Amino acid sequence: xxxxxxxxxxxxxxxxxxxxxxxxxxxxxxxxxxxxxxxxxxxxxxxxxxxxxxxxxxxxxxxxxxxxxxxxxxxxxxxxxxxxxxxxxxxxxxxxxxxxxxxxxxxxxxxxxxxxxxxxxxxxxxxxxxxxxxxxxxxxxxxxxxxxxxxxxxxxxxxxxxxxxxxxxxxxxxxxxxxxxxxxxxxxxxxxxxxxxxxxxxxxxxxxxxxxxxxxxxxxxxxxxxxxxxxxxxxxxxxxxxxxxxxxxxxxxxxxxxxxxxxxxxxxxxxxxxxxxxxxxxxxxxxxxxxxxxxxxxxxxxxxxxxxxxxxxxxxxxxxxxxxxxxxxxxxxxxxxxxxxxxxxxxxxxxxxxxxxxxxxxx
Amino acid sequence: xxxxxxxxxxxxxxxxxxxxxxxxxxxxxxxxxxxxxxxxxxxxxxxxxxxxxxxxxxxxxxxxxxxxxxxxxxxxxxxxxxxxxxxxxxxxxxxxxxxxxxxxxxxxxxxxxxxxxxxxxxxxxxx
Numbered sequence: 001x002x003x004x005x006x007x008x009x010x011x012x013x014x015x016x017x018x019x020x021x022x023x024x025x026x027x028x029x030x031x032x033x034x035x036x037x038x039x040x041x042x043x044x045x046x047x048x049x050x051x052x053x054x055x056x057x058x059x060x061x062x063x064x065x066x067x068x069x070x071x072x073x074x075x076x077x078x079x080x081x082x083x084x085x086x087x088x089x090x091x092x093x094x095x096x097x098x099x100x101x102x103x104x105x106x107x108x109x110x111x112x113x114x115x116x117x118x119x120x121x122x123x124x125x126x127x128x129x130x131x132x133x134x135x136x137x138x139x140x141x142x143x144x145x146x147x148x149x150x151x152x153x154x155x156x157x158x159x160x161x162x163x164x165x166x167x168x169x170x171x172x173x174x175x176x177x178x179x180x181x182x183x184x185x186x187x188x189x190x191x192x193x194x195x196x197x198x199x200x201x202x203x204x205x206x207x208x209x210x211x212x213x214x215x216x217x218x219x220x221x222x223x224x225x226x227x228x229x230x231x232x233x234x235x236x237x238x239x240x241x242x243x244x245x246x247x248x249x250x251x252x253x254x255x256x257x258x259x260x261x262x263x264x265x266x267x268x269x270x271x272x273x274x275x276x277x278x279x280x281x282x283x284x285x286x287x288x289x290x291x292x293x294x295x296x297x298x299x300x301x302x303x304x305x306x307x308x309x310x311x312x313x314x315x316x317x318x319x320x321x322x323x324x325x326x327x328x329x330x331x332x333x334x335x336x337x338x339x340x341x342x343x344x345x346x347x348x349x350x351x352x353x354x355x356x357x358x359x360x361x362x363x
Numbered sequence: 364x365x366x367x368x369x370x371x372x373x374x375x376x377x378x379x380x381x382x383x384x385x386x387x388x389x390x391x392x393x394x395x396x397x398x399x400x401x402x403x404x405x406x407x408x409x410x411x412x413x414x415x416x417x418x419x420x421x422x423x424x425x426x427x428x429x430x431x432x433x434x435x436x437x438x439x440x441x442x443x444x445x446x447x448x449x450x451x452x453x454x455x456x457x458x459x460x461x462x463x464x465x466x467x468x469x470x471x472x473x474x475x476x477x478x479x480x481x482x483x484x485x486x487x488x489x490x
Contacts, residue, residue, distance in 0.1 A: 068456040101366040102487035103454065109367075109394050110387060110458060151392055154406075158391065192421040193431050217457040221389035 020122045021149055024050075027129065028145030035133035038122025041115050044135045049142040052108070052135040053116035057209045058219035060115065061107050061137065067216025071098060084136040091138055108140040114218045116148050117155055155220055162224060163231035167238055169223050173202040173211065174236040189232045194225050199234060370487045371397045374464055377479050379471020381445065382464075385452075388413040389459040401447070401465050412449060412463045415440075420451075432457070437477065444468050450480045454488050 020038040024045075027036060031048035041055030054060055062080075065071045075098065083092045090108065093099045099107075159166070191199075198211055206214070212222040229235035365373065367385055374383040375397050382398035386409040393409035400408045419425045419435055426434035438449040445468050452460040464480050466473070 064456040064458075070455040100487070100489055102370060103456075105367045106394070106454060106458065106460065106488070107456060113387075113390070113392060154392075155390060190421065190423075192417075193426070193428075193434070194421075197431075215457060218389055221459070224390070 020120045020124055020127055021152070023124050023127055023129070024120065024145050025149065032129070032131065034129055034131040035135070036127060036129050038119055038124075038127045040122045041119025043116060043119050043148075044133070045145075046134075046139065046142070048145070050112065050116070050145055050148050051139060051142055052137060053112045053114075053119050053148075055115035055118035055219075057118040058111065058115040059213050059216055060111050063213060063216050064107055064111065065099075067214075070103075080136065087134045087136055087138045089137050090140045105141055108137065109143070110218060112141065112143060113148065113151055114220050117152050117220050120149070120152050159223060159227055163227040163237070165227075165230065165237050168208075168226055168230045168235065170207060170209075171238045172205050172207050173198060173226055173229075174204055174238075175199050175202055176234055176236055189228065191232070191234060192225070192228070195229050195234065198222070198225055198229065202235070365483075365486055367395045367487070370462075370483050371395050374462065374480060374483055377464065377466070377471070377476050379467040379469075379476065380464060381467050382408075384409055384412075384463050386412050386461050386463055387459060388416040388461050394460070399465070401445070408463070412461065416449060416451070416459075416461055437481070439473070439477070441468070446471065446473055446476070448473075448477055448480050450477075450484045452484045452488060 020036060020043070024036060024043055027034075027045055028048045028050070033046050033048075034044075036043045036045065040057060041053060043050055044052040044054075059067070062076055066073050066076055071093075079089050079092055079098075083089045090104055094101050094104055159169075197215070201211055201214065208222045208226045209219055211217075211226075212219040215222070226235065230237045371383050371385060374380060380398060382396070382400050382405075384396035384400070384405055385394045386392065387394055391410040391413040393405045396405040396409075402408045402411065415438065416435075419438060428434075433451060433453045435451050437451065438447075440447040440449075446464075446466040448462075448464040448466060450462040450464070452458075452462060454460060462480055462484050464476065466476050
């Protein structure tokens with residue numbers, strides 16, 4: 001059954017036209033059970049409540065638990081093969097003493113909100129509802145659809161508040177070429193331990209989603225950290241250069257969007273020949289059955305070529321207008337490609353920062 | 364082996380407890396809560412506890428540099444009428460969770476509540 005956009009507009013301001021959110025509200029309202037599959041992820045429902053979410057852009061329970069060493073990939077695969085088909089992996093993990101009930105619930109809840117954030121950005125036009133489908137983990141937690149939608153909206157706003165340029169979410173993380181150390185130390189946020197860790201792993205090819213997978217860490221938390229790095233000038237923000245440099249120079253970080261920023265999917269590219277495989281969490285390939293993270297091959301295919309990143313980072317910019325969005329999105333200015341933000345390296349900004357710091361020191 | 368709701372219920376059984384929440388401080392999301400909220404809204408409280416936790420945990424003065432997974436064990440804030448106990452939860456997988464207990468100062472015993480909350484945080488994630 002394919003749901004298309006002929007559905008009535010759901011009440012409330014939470015739904016975003018053309019995205020999976022509106023379908024989710026309708027399905028939840030009708031008490032549906034099954035899997036709502038979108039381009040960027042899947043949301044599972046049981047009697048109208050959200051029970052699981054998966055996305056190839058967010059690490060699932062398999063990655064969280066095996067990258068941390070909590071469970072071995074072999075054990076995970078055994079449990080998945082043995083109890084995945086009967087949708088009892090979660091309960092068996094607890095019953096066999098591999099995880100506490102608390103750990104299982106925490107892991108399931110965290111990954112539900114994390115993957116839900118990406119899944120709900122999927123365009124509705126290509127979404128498919130698979131009625132009756134059950135999740136291999138089995139029942140662990142239940143979240144109201146509205147709670148998930150509200151939290152997803154809150155997370156979008158949080159990212160926008162940190163740094164309103166969503167292109168850093170999907171572009172490879174690139175450490176700033178010049179140290180921002182010369183600019184007003186007092187006013188610049190300190191580099192957090194997690195930020196330092198991400199920069200150390202940034203090789204010019206890894207996107208925030210890659211880094212989250214590598215570290216076995218929440219993808220949203222990684223996005224937030226990457227935006228903080230970009231906001232503080234520790235990481236580059238790629239721009240296309242179409243905007244007028246003057247427009248963004250001295251204005252204080254204006255969010256250019258009338259609506260909260262959305263996750264911008266990477267542009268579709270022809271699959272490229274596989275490079276030498278990077279070290280990956282063993283679990284990523286260890287689960288052939290219900291495919292919790294089996295979409296990794298697609299991530300490989302959409303990864304930009306390293307040579308396209310340097311020396312022109314703008315070549316990797318995801319362009320919303322070309323990025324597989326069959327439905328007309330709300331008209332908005334070419335936000336992600338608009339004027340660059342005021343850069344900490346700009347002499348005028350540096351001067352202003354020094355003046356500000358001096359004034360603060362006298363207070 | 365308690366789940367999240369059992370853990371929160373047991374925290375509410377601590378003498379003087381007015382409210383408790385389990386917060387993911389990587390995102391500011393309240394994963395669960397029981398009782399009252401100091402701000403009147405558990406979501407706001409979770410977001411503000413997140414700001415506090417990050418301010419302390421990312422600060423080399425206070426954070427334990429040798430344990431990046433668990434940079435702090437707890438934070439205690441005292442006001443005229445109440446205590447706030449913020450206990451960091453050390454999960455085996457990578458996460459940033461905390462238990463925030465709002466305690467009535469006249470009725471509660473800070474030392475007892477702190478030890479109890481520590482035990483609950485450990486029981487939640489020990490298999």
